[in-house]
Amino acid sequence: MTADSDRSSSDAPAVLESLTSSRLSWPTVLLAVLVLVTLGALVVGGSTSTTAFGPYNPSWDGASNFQSALDDDPEVEASLIQDTSRYDDLEAADTVAFVIAPEETYDDESAATVARFVEAGGTLVVLENFEPQGNALLEDVGASARVDGQLIRDDEYYFRGPTMPIATGVENHTLTADVEQLTLNYASAVEPGTATTLVTTSDFAYRVDEPDEELDDDKELERLPVATIESVENGRVVVIGDPSITTNAMRDEPDNAAFLTALAREGNTTVVDVSHSDGIPPLTAATLVLRSSLLLQALLGFGGIGLIALLSSGRLTREQLPVGRRRRSVQAAEESTPTLSDAERAELLRERHPDWDDERIERMITVFNQRDSKGEKHERD
Structure with a gap:
């Protein structure tokens, strides 16, 4: 295989990931912005007040x-x-x-x-x-x-x-x-x-x-x-x-x-x-109650430690899976990924990389097909 083919082969995973992520990027970004705006509004609404002379009212009539x-x-x-x-x-x-x-x-x-x-x-x-x-x-x-x-x-x-x-x-x-x-x-x-x-x-x-x-x-x-x-x-x-x-x-x-x-x-x-x-406001009231209660502080602290321990336990369990089980997990994930036709791949590659010529695009499609055929061979084995 030529140097260009080697480079194309090494680029293939990154390009495939880029193609997949590019199709979801804008909806994902918009969803993230919506979530952040909503959370921000909840935090502001829960930590400020509109009561006249209120210590958490930032308006002109607040204190x-x-x-x-x-x-x-x-x-x-x-x-x-x-x-x-x-x-x-x-x-x-x-x-x-x-x-x-x-x-x-x-x-x-x-x-x-x-x-x-x-x-x-x-x-x-x-x-x-x-x-x-x-x-x-x-x-x-x-x-x-x-x-x-x-x-x-x-x-x-x-x-x-x-x-x-x-x-x-x-x-x-x-x-x-x-x-x-x-x-x-x-x-x-x-x-x-x-x-x-x-x-x-x-x-x-x-x-x-x-x-x-x-x-x-x-x-x-x-x-x-x-x-x-x-x-x-x-x-x-x-x-x-x-x-x-x-x-x-x-x-x-x-x-x-x-x-x-x-x-x-x-x-x-x-x-x-x-x-x-x-x-x-509600969030401030909850914070004040927490500050005034050593028992609540202790319960929250132990709860946080327990949650961290639980998450760490799940991570360790996955890392300690036998090689065969991990391979099957990866294989299952790959099987769930939709396969694109040559024409669809060519269209996506041209959109993503308009500077590539037809020859390079064909080489990339060949690399993708080789990866797919190897995966099918492993499944039969």
């Missing part, structure tokens, strides 16, 4: 940036609380807990757990503007401050409109050392009770019931408190009349991030209480 900043802060250890029973496991005197616009009212048992946390020396930060759940929790823990539930407008000092007032009255306190103002969005005033005021609006703020209401003779311009702090038993309670300062749209406006950071660093541990909100 994912706030949560990420806590997670990345080297001075605090951050986590989420999905069940108020976890408060009992915290070292209260060294912990700050954020409750951001809860969607449900804390029942007696849950509220009592939070109250014990404050009594033991914990710092509770409640951010609320209009809903009653925040005030109910403040009453349950023994705080005197309340959110009044009316919208603040300021026609002189505002960000993008009068309903986004800039709170310029910053009192001297360790929590406001790096704060010159807070930029608010649909905020409500805080009635301080016996609490100390940390931040107020300008002197030109006034209360309204509807966003489009304007100043008239029935309304009074006044400096309104928007953040307070007070001692309760051995702990402290901070009340902020605007949960939106934690959102992705507002956190980076002056000086919201600085204020939130100062609050978080009041302890070495910071928790965000989402027990009465719907802001935890």
Whole structure:
């Protein structure tokens, strides 16, 4: 046989594989893309949330940036609380807990757990503007401050409109050392009770019931408190009349991030209480449960080891098959491969290798036929 024939013979398996795979390549690629897109959508949908103020909501009204900043802060250890029973496991005197616009009212048992946390020396930060759940929790823990539930407008000092007032009255306190103002969005005033005021609006703020209401003779311009702090038993309670300062749209406006950071660093541990909100997506919730359970981690680890061992066992079993059995397996696979006619092979070779001349194509077909005839001879033997 000539050198060209030898080269053709050595090329034959690769060419045959190329011809077979080329017929399936596009459907396979499209299927793979579809699977990847579907899996990607499931992962994104299962790991993100659309709940306002949610720690895993990446939209403008979510608090994912706030949560990420806590997670990345080297001075605090951050986590989420999905069940108020976890408060009992915290070292209260060294912990700050954020409750951001809860969607449900804390029942007696849950509220009592939070109250014990404050009594033991914990710092509770409640951010609320209009809903009653925040005030109910403040009453349950023994705080005197309340959110009044009316919208603040300021026609002189505002960000993008009068309903986004800039709170310029910053009192001297360790929590406001790096704060010159807070930029608010649909905020409500805080009635301080016996609490100390940390931040107020300008002197030109006034209360309204509807966003489009304007100043008239029935309304009074006044400096309104928007953040307070007070001692309760051995702990402290901070009340902020605007949960939106934690959102992705507002956190980076002056000086919201600085204020939130100062609050978080009041302890070495910071928790965000989402027990009465719907802001935890399924995959994230499962991950948090796994992290909190050593038993589940152990079961998952042993399960993974068992699966690897099972797969390895199957591989070893195949590798240890007698030569005759392996040969029959290969033969069975070859028998299942459809045989092409000379004309079909020639057509495929011309499509795949348009630069080949007729003589080379005929040589390749001869090589294929020789391989087929050898296979038939082995079968007869």
